[in-house]
Amino acid sequence: MNFRIISYIIGWVCNFQAVFMLLPCVTAMVYMENDFFAFLLSMGICLTIGLPLTVIKPRNKVFYIKDGCVAVALSWIAMCVTGSLPFLFTNSIAHPIDALFETVSGFTTTGSSILTDVEVLPHCILIWRSFTHWIGGMGVLVFLLSLLPLAGGYHMNLMKAESPGPSVSKLVPKVQSTAKILYTIYIAMSVIQMIFLLIGNVPLFDTLCITFGTAGTGGFGIKNDSMGSYSSYCQIVTTVFMILFGVNFSVYYLVITKKIKQALKFEEIRYYFGIITAAIILITLNTTHLFANVGEAIRQSAFQVGSIITTTGFSSTDFNQWPALSKTILVLLMFVGACAGSTGGGIKVSRFLILCKAAKKELQLYLHPNAVKKIKMDDKTITHDVLRSTNIFLTLYILIFAVSVLIVSLDNFDLIINFTAVAATLNNIGPGLEIVGPMGNFNSFSYLSKSVLIFDMLAGRLEIFPLILLFFKGTWKKF
Secondary structure (H helix, E strand, C coil), X not given: CCHHHHHHHHHHHHHHHHHHCHHHXXXXXXXXXXXXXXXXXXXXXXXXXXXXXXXCXXXXXXXXXXXXXXXXHHHHHHHHHHHCHHHHHCCCCCCHHHHHHHHHHHHCCCCCCCCCCHHHCCHHHHHHHHHXXXXXXXXXXXXXXXXXXXXXXXXXXHHHHHCCCCCCCCCCCXXXXXXXXXXXXXXXXXXXXXXXXXXXXXXXXXXXXXXXXXXXXXXXXXXXXXXXXXXXXXXXXXXXXXXXXXXXXXXXXXXXXXCHHHHHCCHHHHHHHXXXXXXXXXXXXXXXXXXXXXXXXXXXXXXXXXXXXXXXXXXXXXXXXXXXXXXXXXXXXXXXXXXXXXXXXXXXXXXXXXXXXXXXXXXXXXXXXXXXXXXXXXXXXXXXHHHHHHHHHHHHHHHHHHHHHHHHHHHCCCHHHHHHHHXXXXXXXXXXXXXXXXXXXXXXXXXXXXXXXXXXXXXXXXXXXXXXXXXXXXXXXXX
């Protein structure tokens, strides 16, 4: 274990955290809010931790996948703890666990909240909540890789630990260049959405917050009804960009570099849009009687389907009031999630494809025991390592889900609330059903349950393995 390089990375994360807090500082000055000083104090603490860890560069810059996982997990924990300080210092959230819950929900792009009235919060806190989505969406370590030559040829071990999906590949030979490309696309798409929202006369502050939540597929709203009070135009723009941010960013790179044929080979993308289309049609047919006309039913259905499958968590209406079929479809979409290599959460469409293909192969072997079958995706053979990793991921996912529901049930809420609360946090969705629905919050849960849900949010964003490794004794042995 290369402890020095790990502490060096954590130090840089804390330094960048201080830089990120400049945005809410500027916002506080613009709106003449005294909470400006709370962010200055938080920045000072971040730099006090970060600067000593980064003053001396580590001599040994080599680290392997284990070191990468530990560095990512500890960096995210450090980022969430320091990110919760402004909530405490401004007294926006009084209890440390509540403040940590809100911050973890922000950085992991979950969007679940313990706040009962967000409209009373100062502008600097509102924009910080939303900005945490944008920071966590693409990943702070990916951002770090794009700026700092951290570890020579071993960058990939850091990127694999943070990037979502069953496998991670480079867009170009250098990992640092890949990170730069990903962030360039991310920033460009964010700017384009901002332009569209501004064209629709959405106020600049609202535009920034909505875009941060959409790009990071997070979903923190700055109004108590989330997106319900915004215009139809604003909701349509947000729907389109939620779905676009749920697409594998590699596809955008291939399109930009005019490799259209390669982009069209992505099976995951075809199934992703197929699932979205089917879900919109079914929910529209099931909810038409609740709206003034078919057009509104389609718009509301598309918004909620796009929001849930991409794990954004914005809501334009209270889908708690929808028929059972529609709510069931939305709950199923929570588990499907977006594409690998996107900013979305969930199990990922690619993993479901791999598991379905593996199941089909097993059934064919029952019929033809001597046949040699290979599992392929995008015209490439899926390696045994990827298949094994997918199976283990699903096993750990089910175990964490079951244990979490069991612990949360100690609060004596009904099964629907407990089940969807865990589903919403482990899949980084945001809203569940009933009291944790689109018009509810997680404030009613005990601190024990909130702690479990905090773990679930981190496990969901980091795809389980990096966080679980922290609890293994062998992880900390120095070889």
